[in-house]
Amino acid sequence: MVALDPTLIMNVLLIAxxxxxxxxxxxxxxxxxxxxxxxxxxxxxxxTVELAAGSGLVGLITASYMYANEPAASMALxxxxxxxxxxxxxxxTMFAGSLIYAYGVGVPFASAxxxxxxxxxxxxxxxxxxxxxxxxxxxxxxxxGIIGAALGGAGGGLIYFVLVQLYSQxxxxxxxxxxxxxxxxxxxxxxxxxxxxxxxGGTIEGFHDPKFRRVLPKDAVTSFIVSLICGVVAxxxxxxxx
Amino acid sequence: MVLDLTMSMAILALMGALATIAGxxxxxxxxxxxxxxxxxxxxxxPQMNFLHRIYNKAISGEPISNGLSAVTGGIVATVLxxxxxxxxIAIVIGAFVAAVIYGIFATTSYAGRVASQTRFKQPLxxxxxxxxTPSIIAxxxxxxFCLVAIAYIQYTLLGYPFTIxxxxxxxxxxxxxxxxxxxxxxxxxxxxxxxxxxxxxxxxALSGRxxxxxxxxxxxxxxxxxxxxxxGGPATGIGLGLTVFFSSxxxxxxxxxxxxxxVGIAIVAVFVVLNRLIEYQVKNAYGPYKxxxxxxxxxxxxxxx
Amino acid sequence: xxxxxxxxxxxLALFGIIGGLVGIYVSPLFPPYTPTLGALGAICAxxxxxxxxxxxAKYGLGTGVPSIGQIAMGMGIVAAMFGLAIVTAFPGATMxxxxxxxxxxxxxxxxxxxxxxxxxxxxxxxxxxxxxxxxAAGSLVIIGFSVAVAGNFEFSNIIAMVFDNGVMLAVxxxxxxxxxxxxxxxxxxxxxxxxxLYLAGSTGAITMAIMGIAAIMTLGTSGVITLILGIILxxxxxxKFWDEVYKDSAAVVGTGLIPKTEA
Numbered sequence: 165m166v167a168l169d170p171t172l173i174m175n176v177l178l179i180a181x182x183x184x185x186x187x188x189x190x191x192x193x194x195x196x197x198x199x200x201x202x203x204x205x206x207x208x209x210x211x212t213v214e215l216a217a218g219s220g221l222v223g224l225i226t227a228s229y230m231y232a233n234e235p236a237a238s239m240a241l242x243x244x245x246x247x248x249x250x251x252x253x254x255x256x257t258m259f260a261g262s263l264i265y266a267y268g269v270g271v272p273f274a275s276a277x278x279x280x281x282x283x284x285x286x287x288x289x290x291x292x293x294x295x296x297x298x299x300x301x302x303x304x305x306x307x308x309g310i311i312g313a314a315l316g317g318a319g320g321g322l323i324y325f326v327l328v329q330l331y332s333q334x335x336x337x338x339x340x341x342x343x344x345x346x347x348x349x350x351x352x353x354x355x356x357x358x359x360x361x362x363x364x365g366g367t368i369e370g371f372h373d374p375k376f377r378r379v380l381p382k383d384a385v386t387s388f389i390v391s392l393i394c395g396v397v398a399x400x401x402x403x404x405x406x
Numbered sequence: 407m408v409l410d411l412t413m414s415m416a417i418l419a420l421m422g423a424l425a426t427i428a429g430x431x432x433x434x435x436x437x438x439x440x441x442x443x444x445x446x447x448x449x450x451x452p453q454m455n456f457l458h459r460i461y462n463k464a465i466s467g468e469p470i471s472n473g474l475s476a477v478t479g480g481i482v483a484t485v486l487x488x489x490x491x492x493x494x495i496a497i498v499i500g501a502f503v504a505a506v507i508y509g510i511f512a513t514t515s516y517a518g519r520v521a522s523q524t525r526f527k528q529p530l531x532x533x534x535x536x537x538x539t540p541s542i543i544a545x546x547x548x549x550x551f552c553l554v555a556i557a558y559i560q561y562t563l564l565g566y567p568f569t570i571x572x573x574x575x576x577x578x579x580x581x582x583x584x585x586x587x588x589x590x591x592x593x594x595x596x597x598x599x600x601x602x603x604x605x606x607x608x609x610x611a612l613s614g615r616x617x618x619x620x621x622x623x624x625x626x627x628x629x630x631x632x633x634x635x636x637x638g639g640p641a642t643g644i645g646l647g648l649t650v651f652f653s654s655x656x657x658x659x660x661x662x663x664x665x666x667x668x669v670g671i672a673i674v675a676v677f678v679v680l681n682r683l684i685e686y687q688v689k690n691a692y693g694p695y696k697x698x699x700x701x702x703x704x705x706x707x708x709x710x711x
Numbered sequence: 712x713x714x715x716x717x718x719x720x721x722x723l724a725l726f727g728i729i730g731g732l733v734g735i736y737v738s739p740l741f742p743p744y745t746p747t748l749g750a751l752g753a754i755c756a757x758x759x760x761x762x763x764x765x766x767x768a769k770y771g772l773g774t775g776v777p778s779i780g781q782i783a784m785g786m787g788i789v790a791a792m793f794g795l796a797i798v799t800a801f802p803g804a805t806m807x808x809x810x811x812x813x814x815x816x817x818x819x820x821x822x823x824x825x826x827x828x829x830x831x832x833x834x835x836x837x838x839x840x841x842x843x844x845x846x847a848a849g850s851l852v853i854i855g856f857s858v859a860v861a862g863n864f865e866f867s868n869i870i871a872m873v874f875d876n877g878v879m880l881a882v883x884x885x886x887x888x889x890x891x892x893x894x895x896x897x898x899x900x901x902x903x904x905x906x907x908l909y910l911a912g913s914t915g916a917i918t919m920a921i922m923g924i925a926a927i928m929t930l931g932t933s934g935v936i937t938l939i940l941g942i943i944l945x946x947x948x949x950x951k952f953w954d955e956v957y958k959d960s961a962a963v964v965g966t967g968l969i970p971k972t973e974a
Contacts, residue, residue: 197443198443198444198446198594199610200443200591201442201443201444201446201586201590201591201593201594201595202443202444202447202591202594202595202598202599202608202613203591203594203595203607203608204608204609204610204613208587209443209586209587209590209591209594209595210442210443210467210468210583210586210587210590211443211467211586211775211777211778213467213775213777213778213781214467214468214469214470214579214582214583214586214777215583215587217469217579217583217781218469218579218580218582218583218584219580219583221576221579221580222576222580222649222653224576225560225566225568225573225576225653226653226654226657228566228567228568229564229566229567229654229657230657230662231567232565232566232567233657233662234662237662241662241663241664241667244664244667245657245662245666245667248653248656248666248667248670248671248674249653249670251670251671251674252648252649252652252653252670252673252674253580253584253649253653255673255674255677255678256584256644256645256646256648256649256652256677257583257584257587257588257645257649258587258677258681259645259648259677259680259681260584260587260588260641260642260644260645260648261587261588261591261645262681262684262685263588263641263644263684264588264589264591264592264595264637264638264641265591265595265688266684266685266687266688267637268591268592268595268596268637268638268641269591269592269595269596269605270596270604270605270692271595271605271607271688271692272685272688272689272692272693272694273685273688273689284682284685286685286686286689287694289696290694290695290696290697291689291694291695292607292695292696293606293607293608293609293695294607294609294695295607295608295609295610295611295612296607296608296609296610297610299607300685300688301681301685302685303678303681303682303685306677306678306681306682307678310674310678336796336799336866336867336870337796337866337867337870337874339875340870340871340874340875342567342568343568343569343572343870343874343875343877343879344792344870344874346567346568346572347572347788347792347874347879347880347883348788348789348792350785350788350880350883351784351785351786351787351788351789351883352785352789353785354781354782354784354785355782355785355786355789355823357781358778358779358781358782358785359782359823359826359827359831361778362772362778362827362831362833363831366772366775379831382830382831382832383831385830386823386826386827386830386831389822389826390819390822390823390826393819393822394789394819397789397790397792397793397815398789400793400796400797401792401793401796401797402796449898449899457969457970458969459969464895464896464898465888465892465895465896466776466777466780466888466891466892466895467775467777470777470780470781470884470887470888470891471888473884474884474885474888477880477881477884477885478881478885478921480877480880480881481877481878481880481881481921481924481925482921482924484876484877484878484925484928485924485925485927485928488876488928489928503924507917507921510917510949511888511892511896511914511917514892514896514910514913514914514949514952515892515895515896517952517953517956517960518893518896518897518898518906518907518910518952518956519896519897519898519899520956520960521897521899521901521906521955521956521959521960522897522898522899522900522901522902522903522959523899523900523901523961524901524959524960524961525900525901525961526900526961527961527962527970528961529960529961529962529963529964529967529970530956530960530961530962530963530964531964531965531966531967532963532964532965532966533965533966568877569875569876569877569880570877571876571877571878571880571881572877572880575880575884618969624968624969
């Protein structure tokens with residue numbers, strides 16, 4: 165083993181941070197699981213993992229395309245491209261979902277966790293139907309989801325950016341850097357999307373949910389350590405194998 | 407950029423159209439087989455003594471199952487393209503193989519889930535199996551075709567760094583995520599509980615008490631898709647179409663710069679405002695479920711007098 | 712339903728590990744006939760992991776069964792790439808690749824399981840063991856199916872034949888589906904192990920058939936063998952699964968009204 169190269173350590177840390185970003189992102193996305201699909205809970209009516217993955221991977225597409233077209237692009241630009249793709253995906257999803265809640269199911273939007281929306285000041289508790297945990301996507305959830313998507317897309321973009329740079333210098337896999345980095349990103353992404361889902365137990369309303377503060381630290385620690393291991397592994401795969 | 411602006415906009419429009427069709431059909435396909443979150447009610451119904459004639463397509467969550475069909479279509483198309491097939495034929499054959507495999511998974515999940523509900527006496531209806539499965543395959547064929555076509559366009563014409571199966575997989579995951587977030591609510595929140603008052607806000611106590619009778623006879627999954635095609639499906643299509651279109655539009659026009667990112671963020675801000683407008687309008691139109699507390703007390707006081 | 716005899720998890724784990732490794736190690740020996748054995752080994756691992764998914768998902772994960780298949784493949788792919796890549800640094804150690812991958816996957820799985828149990832506090836007693844098993848099986852599934860497409864498990868060869876053309880994504884996704892679908896499709900109070908394992912065989916064989924199609928592109932003849940064998944195996948397992956369905960269901964009827972119940 166050669167002496168530890170600071171850039172390698174940097175890369176490992178960046179991967180760990182991006183994994184943690186993905187993990188934090190999942191907490192921001194308002195997901196109500198099966199109850200939300202019946203308009204019995206606030207948030208998007210699907211599972212945490214898949215929505216985070218769906219948006220994050222759209223971010224991966226935009227980030228990778230940005231990097232492919234502008235190889236000289238700064239890290240911030242690639243990350244921003246990833247965040248933008250993710251945000252657009254989740255915004256249009258939530259908007260289309262809102263159309264259904266509003267005109268297909270006919271329920272006013274209400275959050276079960278707060279009395280007043282911090283952005284609009286609109287009352288929430290009065291609009292909550294009996295026997296439910298709120299319904300639809302009030303503005304606070306919408307904004308929270310967009311923040312989450314931005315973090316997730318940036319996280320996915322960051323893993324990809326680090327790995328594709330690392331692997332393109334590798335003798336072994338240099339010509340296939342994008343393919344290997346893409347697959348690896350997906351693996352790390354999924355691991356980090358599932359861990360927080362177990363933490364939140366499948367549903368969370370966004371950053372205003374009391375659950376957010378309760379579970380975020382332990383999920384983030386778990387994700388950081390797991391991503392750190394993934395980072396070490398990733399560097400071993402590409403970095404001339406020390 | 408290899409293409410000029412007009413051509414890239416044309417391709418982008420084509421991709422948006424394909425995505426809209428894929429999104430719409432994906433949602434209808436999940437209704438025809440009853441999948442994902444609303445399916446929890448179909449699964450629960452026999453336990454509540456609500457035996458039914460609805461398909462139970464618990465392949466997995468929608469993003470995973472659609473990812474499966476998209477990636478299978480992508481692989482088969484790649485193999486055929488490698489064998490110098492004409493692209494359109496390669497994509498069609500790929501989508502067909504994917505849809506048939508998807509159909510196989512659908513049959514095992516219906517049979518498996520019903521066989522695991524023996525104690526509730528839920529029968530396995532073979533006629534439902536026979537005429538719903540081809541419909542599932544048909545819907546999924548269109549979805550897989552559109553997604554593999556998008557992946558092919560992105561890989562071949564636009565030069566994305568990922569391969570066709572990779573891009574198809576990502577769009578498959580996205581279409582599933584959008585379908586289960588958007589269209590499923592129409593199926594789960596309205597169609598399964600259509601006998602309840604519109605906009606009543608479904609009490610959790612109603613869980614599993616789904617509608618089992620149709621306009622004529624017993625309801626099956628084909629009846630559900632007829633209903634959801636009116637709103638849930640198209641809304642899902644809009645969701646995916648907007649995603650595909652707007653995720654590429656800023657960079658197509660403004661290039662790979664910070665300006666494009668700024669435009670993207672502006673689009674997101676517009677979505678926030680639109681959502682707020684819907685929220686505002688709906689709250690005003692429908693009104694609250696409960697009155698303000700002190701008003702309630704006032705009413706109570708009035709009653710005692 | 713506890714009076715029905717079940718195959719013990721230990722036996723299935725042994726079956727998966729030994730079957731998987733033997734399949735992977737034998738596959739490069741006599742091309743073009745043996746690469747298909749990699750896929751057969753992967754089916755052993757699929758059956759093992761389906762049982763592991765079944766044991767852990769019975770507790771209710773809060774976010775659906777599929778998530779566990781996703782995390783398994785996420786861990787499996789990271790570990791598989793590491794195992795196969797790291798041995799290239801040591802001349803003559805290529806043979807150790809799959810075993811290194813298996814061990815790495817187990818370690819990552821153990822760590823995630825430990826965190827899920829002790830930090831996230833999921834309170835699922837079998838969490839650590841099952842997470843380890845699922846990750847290990849995930850790595851074997853990935854390597855097994857990759858070998859069936861690439862012909863051997865040299866990293867550079869796998870990169871050229873499995874990563875560059877995107878087949879890896881199918882291995883990743885269809886493999887995950889093969890692992891999680893059996894329990895997801897058999898979920899319910901009267902779920903039975905035998906039916907689930909036949910279904911795992913069926914989903915594994917479908918994956919094998921898809922790998923066969925991919926292998927026609929990369930290996931030619933060998934791919935045809937994998938495809939045909941995959942379809943035959945699928946027919947057998949699918950038939951067996953349906954036999955169990957007919958045996959287990961309350962009633963299998965051609966058509967009919969809803970039976971009268973108290974409600």
